[in-house]
Amino acid sequence: MxxxxxxxxxxxxxxxxxxxxxxxxxxxxxxxxxxxxxxxxxxxxxxxxxxxxDKVQVSIFLCTDRSDSRACPDGAVTDAQRTKVHQDLEDLKPLVKKVYHESSAQAYERFKEQFKGSDIVKNVPKDSMPESFRVQLSDPSKYEVVSSAFVGAPGVETVQDQRKLLxxxxxxxxxxxxxxxxxxxxxxxxxxxxxxxxxxxxxxxxxxxxxxxxxxxxxxxxxxxxxxxxxxxxxxxxxxxxxxxxxxxxxxxxxxxxxxxxxxxxxxxxxxxxxxxxxxxxxxxxxxxxxxxxxxxxxxxxxx
Structure with a gap:
């Protein structure tokens, strides 16, 4: 009730x-x-x-003939410097998961694809695109380890972390x-x-x-x-x-x-x-x- x-x-x-x-x-x-x-x-x-x-990369841009940075007093990166950078990256494994080398020609082709139909492509010389090493880290938070190892290294113009942009x-x-x-x-x-x-x-x-x-x-x-x-x-x-x-x-x-x-x-x-x-x-x-x-x-x- x-x-x-x-x-x-x-x-x-x-x-x-x-x-x-x-x-x-x-x-x-x-x-x-x-x-x-x-x-x-x-x-x-x-x-x-x-x-x-999981996809961001650390980009190590190498010096070119057009580089006006203080990091590139001797002009374009030499074969020996390029080899040294690549070997140092290999020595950082397993922190470094994968390493991709992108030549200046490949960088220019990618640039043209990204800005297809834009007048900006006509104003950028082909040899102005720097070659680079694209580095995928097993732990993206350990960017500083790669940065400290390659910033100021011979033949390296800049080190860029895509994570900072994101x-x-x-x-x-x-x-x-x-x-x-x-x-x-x-x-x-x-x-x-x-x-x-x-x-x-x-x-x-x-x-x-x-x-x-x-x-x-x-x-x-x-x-x-x-x-x-x-x-x-x-x-x-x-x-x-x-x-x-x-x-x-x-x-x-x-x-x-x-x-x-x-x-x-x-x-x-x-x-x-x-x-x-x-x-x-x-x-x-x-x-x-x-x-x-x-x-x-x-x-x-x-x-x-």
Whole structure:
């Protein structure tokens, strides 16, 4: 009988306070959507880092006749210097995973392919492209070992780490994800305030029912429980809608549009599996937040 009474109170409460329940659903949906977006953005950064950091290379550019750098006082690299650089790279294994030598002619052909159709190709002489050693490291974070070994070495003009260029892009993505999480935190505060206000107004509108329940000897737990469950149900519906929006964003926007329009050789994207991975945490977080907020509000404003 007690369970039937509680369920009846929950149903009556939801029917009487539809607008409040819908407000809780919407603000929860928006809050958890932004929070989920921030978590997915951070996950995308991790996926992209793992994808690119396995592919980035350290480029050791050798001196040419056109080099005006102080590192090349004697002009173009000699055969002996080139051989010495290559041998030193071989000695760094297993830190050095692979070594590719790119001649000046190969570098120019790659340059023409990259800037096909651009007038810039006509203004760049063929012999201005330096030859280089492209070095793939087994651990990209150990770039400094290669840099310290070859910066200033005879015949070497510059040493460039592609990871430094990518770090700027990843920093930008991190800022975006942190901004989304920051906005989500603001929305969570709004959700807490709205839930607390909803509970207060609902308790006031049902003060006669709660008064009767007190008279018949109902405990504080029994009186509070319908309010808490109503708020929890509205929050879980909002969490479900937020997960649905995140799934649509990833399925149609990222896995669908971006993955089919951007070459898979450029970047690896997150998938709907990442949405399902964070979905339980979003639902659990929203549920715990709604229970704590509603229970504390009832203890303060609904004296039993």
């Amino acid at each position: 007690r369970l039937q009474f509680i369920l009846s109170e929950i149903g009556n409460g939801l029917r009487r306070n539809k607008s409040m329940a819908i407000s809780v659903v919407l603000v929860t949906m928006v809050s958890l959507f932004f929070l989920g977006s921030g978590l997915l953005a951070q996950r995308q950064v991790d996926v992209a880092k793992g994808y690119w950091y 770090d700027k892009f990843f920093t930008f993505l991190n800022v975006l994800s942190l901004s989304a999480i920051g906005l989500a935190a603001v929305m969570v505060v709004c959700a807490v305030l709205l839930i607390a206000t909803t509970i207060r107004q609902t308790a006031f509108s049902r003060r006669k029912e709660t008064g009767i329940m007190r008279l018949v000897g109902a405990s504080a737990f029994v009186i509070h429980l319908p309010f808490v469950i109503e708020t929890l149900l509205a929050t879980l519906v909002g969490a479900g809608l937020a997960v649905g929006l995140l799934w649509g964003m990833v399925h149609y926007g990222i896995s669908g549009f971006l993955a089919t329009n951007i070459s898979g050789d450029l970047i690896s994207f997150i998938g709907v599996g990442d949405v399902w991975a964070i979905a339980p945490w979003l639902a659990a977080g929203g549920g715990v937040l709604s229970i704590l907020t509603s229970w504390l509000t009832l203890r303060r404003y609904l004296r039993v």
